[in-house]
Amino acid sequence: MFDSPAADPALPNRFAPVRAAAPLVRFFARRIGLSVLTLLGLVTLAFAMTKFIPGDEAQVAAGPDAGPDQVEAMRARLGLDAPAIVQYLRFIWRLLHGDLGTSIVTYQPVLRDLERVLPSTLELVAITMVLNLVIAIPVATIAAAQGGRGLDALTRIAAAIAAGLPVFWVALMLQFLLGTLARVLPISGQRGFGVTVPNWTGMRTLDALLSGNPSAFLDASLYLVLPAATLALHFSSQLFRALRASLELAAASDFIAPVKAKGASTARILWRHALPNALPPVITLAGTQIADMLGAAVLVEAVFARQGVGAYLANAVAQKDTFAVIGTVLFVGAMVCVVNLLVDAILLATDPRLRAAELARGGRQ
Amino acid sequence: MKPLLEVRALTIDVPKGEGWMRVVDGVDFSIGAGERVALVGESGSGKSMTARALMRLDDALRIGGAIRFAGEEVLGCTEAEMRALRGSGIGMVFQDPMASLDPFMRVGDQVAEVLRIRGVGRAEAHARAVAILAELGVRDAASRSGAYPHEFSGGMRQRVVLAMALVAGPKLLVADEPTTALDARIQQQVLDLIDDAAADRGLGVLLITHNLGIVAGFADRVLVMYSGRIVEEGPVEQIFAAPAHPYTRGLIAAVPRADMRVDRLPPIDGAPPSPARRPSGCAFHPRCPVRLPVCVMTAPQLRPSGGGSVACHLAAAEEAMA
Structure with a gap:
């Protein structure tokens, strides 16, 4: 003391x-x-x-x-x-x-097995978290600026629907629509035929970047799009809803009128004052989302046939x-x-x- | 010469259910350059609403009448013109200094923000923020400007709020109950600070308060507001020496005085009416100790009396007989 x-x-x-x-x-x-x-x-x-x-x-x-x-x-x-x-x-x-x-x-030390399967899952979760934040924070703030009209009403409804869709169903639908029908994205696995990168971190996108191989990076990224989009849709709609509610509270705080009395624009009030005040509970939520993402990754990895913790754990339990x-x-x-x-x-x-x-x-x- | 601020037939409606509820009903007043005006009344009288309407701080309100500031019609301004007016034309100090600062921003940045919005460079804005904080009695202003609001006491926070209101050089300072949330000891300090800062800059001041006690040494003129209307208006000496409206008399009797010992200050019986159920005739009649039959029927108009004006049937009758 x-x-x-x-x-x-x-x-x-x-x-x-x-x-x-x-x-x-x-x-x-x-x-x-x-x-x-x-x-x-x-x-x-x-x-x-x-x-x-x-x-x-x-x-x-x-x-x-x-x-x-x-x-x-x-x-x-x-x-x-x-x-x-x-x-x-x-x-x-x-x-x-x-x-x-x-x-x-596998007759291998478990540590060695995990070294093999963990990086792929971490890569997926990391990309999902980045997408999650990059989508939810700006969309919620821009929606808040509309104050219940137009985009705000639209995104609220869209987020409510997206948060309610089962992850495995979204995975299957995206796989069917974008992979099978439109044929614009690979639907399963994590690398194209014959594309090799050194196994330094185990995360293919990172390894491709580190070895200076842009075409391998593009290849690995394309395989990540559908699984990451599936997870990001679910989690960012959740985060969006939390931030939108938190922004509403912050915008009703007593210190907002004094900021307005300084001559601040609506955009400045929102981005510089309401948003920083609204973020802490949302950061906490994003943290707990990581655990849920790992759980959801198990399903998504199964749908998109990715070798990760999901498949390893399911097999180990069985x-x-x-x-x-x-x-x-x-x-x-x-x-x-x-x-x-x-x-x-x-x-x-x-x-x-x-x-x-x-x-x-x-x-x- | 035109006054700095001229308010004519101001009405303010707040949304209520499907319709509107009138909380300010035909208020007229003006403030000359460098003049100090106190707007006095109980909570719910509409005085804070009037103050906030001058800067159009609340989007949800319907404001009618005319507000002319420095020759410009405020109610006709675009949003961009309003942003320019807020801060550089009119500065405002709010009631609760504990709640009127952004807890996530350093106080120096909050003061400098007023200038940054107006395109002043970072270094210059910061220097001017530190200078005005020092002028307003923040010790060690250079290092303290890097602190957050929670590290300041209530009195110190109100200095920061005052600095925000003054830093862009407004012509009019609106102070909405600036001392109400503070300790009695700090109240006088903050009031003196506003007094000095306004005198140095030749600012017009609109002081909103429910406390007539702080008005006497500060204001040139007093407006007494009751239930959305001005019931009496006049030079400060006249209001204190010869209040004409029974409500004003009640308010003055309720001010504690050093030269009189009383066991209990006489309160005004009853409570101010809600705008939703404003009494017929004179809104003060249910609480008035000298009510006339006519007071229940028709609302008295504000008419000249002495150096000011008063809205009271009894005062009008007495004047007619004299």
């Missing part, structure tokens, strides 16, 4: 930036600690659930033709003859040493591939935790009042 001048908002606060670092570090240290605990809980839950899924891992690993002796031998080899709690503790021990176990289906399931859940969970940290950081960076509250809280603890 220290005597912080930040405690009295009326006083000049010239030394705050120097002392500010400590509470911020503490804030993020606490959040990271919480994230680790969350992930531990998640892994434990995933482990318990794989034990409840019917089926015998030893049987799967030994193969369909194995006799009872071979299955028992496999069970002993995999350590599945030990009590569940012992298996769990062994798993955690290995996890602490960076070993996620070996897949009983085959009772315990370590593959847990490893995937752990990585997806870690990603959600990282995004939440990122959202906190963005909110702290953009909202001066939140920053002050967090600093004051840190100072008192």
Whole structure:
């Protein structure tokens, strides 16, 4: 505890930036600690659930033709003859040493499998998030300028419909209309025949750019259009609706009349004053959308035959591939935790009042 | 010479259900260059509506009559002409300084924005913002201009709001209850600040307040508003020394005074009427201690009395007999 001048908002606060670092570090240290605990809980839950899924891992690993002796031998080899709690503790021990176990289906370390399938999904989710923000924020702000007329009414109805359409149905429709009928876009897979890029990041668009191969970049991008558009339609209509409502609240704030009294135009009032005030809840929503996007990506990857986390996880669950399931859940969970940290950081960076509250809280603890 | 601001037969309607509700009903007044006018009345009298109508801040309102500012008809202005008028013709200070600043923008930027809108360069706008903040008593203005509103006290925020109103050099300052939301101790400081800043610049001031106590040392002329109409108007000395309207007398009796000890200040009985149910005749008649039969029937017209004018049947009768 220290005597912080930040405690009295009326006083000049010239030394705050120097002392500010400590509470911020503490804030993020606490959040990271919480994230680790969350992930531990998640892994434990995933482990318990794989034990409840019917089926015998030893049987799967030994193969369909194995006799009872071979299955028992496999069970002993995999350590599945030990009590569940012992298996769990062994798993955690290995996890602490960076070993996620070996897949009983691919015979590869789970970490290596994930390195193969994760980048493609991350690429899809990243593109979707960019589209999501680039569509929702300007459309909502431009719509708000119309105040209930014209474009505003139109986009509201369109967004309500788009948010209600099932993602898999949109995927199939886009695939049929733009891929099969119009034949303008590839409908499945992630690369054209004979197009190769070095596997540096695993994300084909990025690898193509890094290796200076524009035609491969175009190729990879074309394969991303339909899946990303499917996801972006759903998520941006959600984000649009939230931002539109938030803008309405911000535009009704008391400080808007003084801005108008300065001689500001409607556009300036909206973009420079209402929008920054309307964004924080929308940034929080965008963060939680990431987790939903990963879930929806599973469906979309299946429709567009993309090799990603979706196909890997579905297969692992079906085959009772315990370590593959847990490893995937752990990585997806870690990603959600990282995004939440990122959202906190963005909110702290953009909202001066939140920053002050967090600093004051840190100072008192 | 024409007055700086001339308001004639001003009516303001607010949308209500399918139709309109009249909240300001035929208000006339004018403000000369450098003149201080106080518009006094209870909440709901329409005084804030009148102030906001001068700059046409609310799009939803229907405004009738005439508002001439510096020879130009405000109600006939295009939106672009209104933007030019707001800030450089008329500056405005709002009631609640805690709520009238954008919490996401540094205070210096909020003051400089008035100039940036008018095409002043970034560096010059910032320098002029810091200069006016310093003039208005913000200590360490150069570094404090980088702070956010939540880092300021109420009194300091009102200085920032005042700086926003003054920085583009308006001719008229409209102050809508500028001290109501502040501590008693800070109220006088802010009022003195407005006083000095307006005197230095030779500004006309329209001070909107429900508190006659702050009017005496500040205004040249007082307008008393009741239920959407002006009921009395006159030089400040006359209003305080010889108030003609029973409502004005009630307001003055309710002002605490240092030279009189009373257990309880006499309130005006009853509450101001809602514009939706304005009484017949004189709107004040249900609360009036000296009501005449005629007051229930017909609304009195504003007529000259002494150095000002008053809208009261009793005052008119007394004058006729004298």
